[in-house]
Amino acid sequence: MLQPEQASGYAAQFAAALLTPDGATPVAVTAPGAKAAGRRFDVYRNNVTVSLIESLIAIYPAVQRITGPDFFRAMARAHVRETPPTSPLLFDYGRDFPCFIGRYEHAEAMPFLPDVARIERAWLDAYHAADAVPLDGAALATVPPERLPGLRFAAHPAARIVRSDFAAATIFSANRSDAPVPRIDGSVPEDALITRPAFDVAVRHLPPGGAVFATLLITQHPLGAAAEAAFEAAPDFDLATNIAGLIEAGAFTDIGFEDS
Known part of the structure; x- marks a missing residue:
């Protein structure tokens, strides 16, 4: 059994690797029989990223309609890699997505987009208030x-x-x-x-x-x-x-x- 400090270090390595697509699988992550778990971890890592992107699509549907699905997914993926979630509630994710859009170089031709995202975030917060x-x-x-x-x-x-x-x-x-x-x-x-x-x-x-x-x-x-x-x-x-x-x-x- 892992000691508390070991468990904390394992969790930190595991979480960091999830959002690093080219990163190595943490050494402590193994498959049954102590086999390497690279492929399994890659599948899980991809599923986590997809889930976070889907949550951003659900929160910002107007933004996605403006940009188109492919553009939005690329932008969302970049945001996910830069800003991992800090809450277990998916609807709470993406609060700083409007600010990210303002820095996203490929969205420079749509200067209104960050404010549309701010309204969309405010809409969701009002819904859950x-x-x-x-x-x-x-x-x-x-x-x-x-x-x-x-x-x-x-x-x-x-x-x-x-x-x-x-x-x-x-x-x-x-x-x-x-x-x-x-x-x-x-x-x-x-x-x-x-x-x-x-x-x-x-x-x-x-x-x-x-x-x-x-x-x-x-x-x-x-x-x-x-x-x-x-x-x-x-x-x-x-x-x-x-x-x-x-x-x-x-x-x-x-x-x-x-x-x-």
Whole structure:
């Protein structure tokens, strides 16, 4: 039986070799009868890589549709070799895949792709977020006008914001189904709000100033400060419309006050 330190070293060698396609089979890995296990280990190593690639395909279907299956598999394989999993949960794998795409030289012709992947990751995280009852818009009617600037909002666990210098939200939405993709001007900046007020995840476009406003509210900044920042970012910012839109989208669960 292996001692604890030996078992730890064996596990480290085994794990490292799994994602090194040209690496040698660890010496401690043997077949029945103490025979060499090179071929068996290679099969297992290939199955592990394929499983991780398949998990990335499941997490990023829009990205795969944009790039095509062969391109995506090559990109995913490179990511798997660079970034092995740290969690036993496959849906948790690939969180840094969007950043990897941004560094992947063969994807340079698609500068919008990392942000599409960020939206796709946020979509999955929103899907798996804890359930919570969304805020009822009628609750705002009980707040005295003089206390509105100090109002704070509790964010729904599923609420997320993704900002992009490209039309990432439109590109994402157009590639999440099998329907034909219309012509899209990808150079138009878009900010996206991802929520899941009930069972379905929704991705909405935020108007100018909306991402600044929503981000500050979601991170517990008071309404007055969030509104000030939004107006600074977009002088035409519509405060009432944006508050109503965030509540309707299910971005919040409760309200409180700065001094409470």
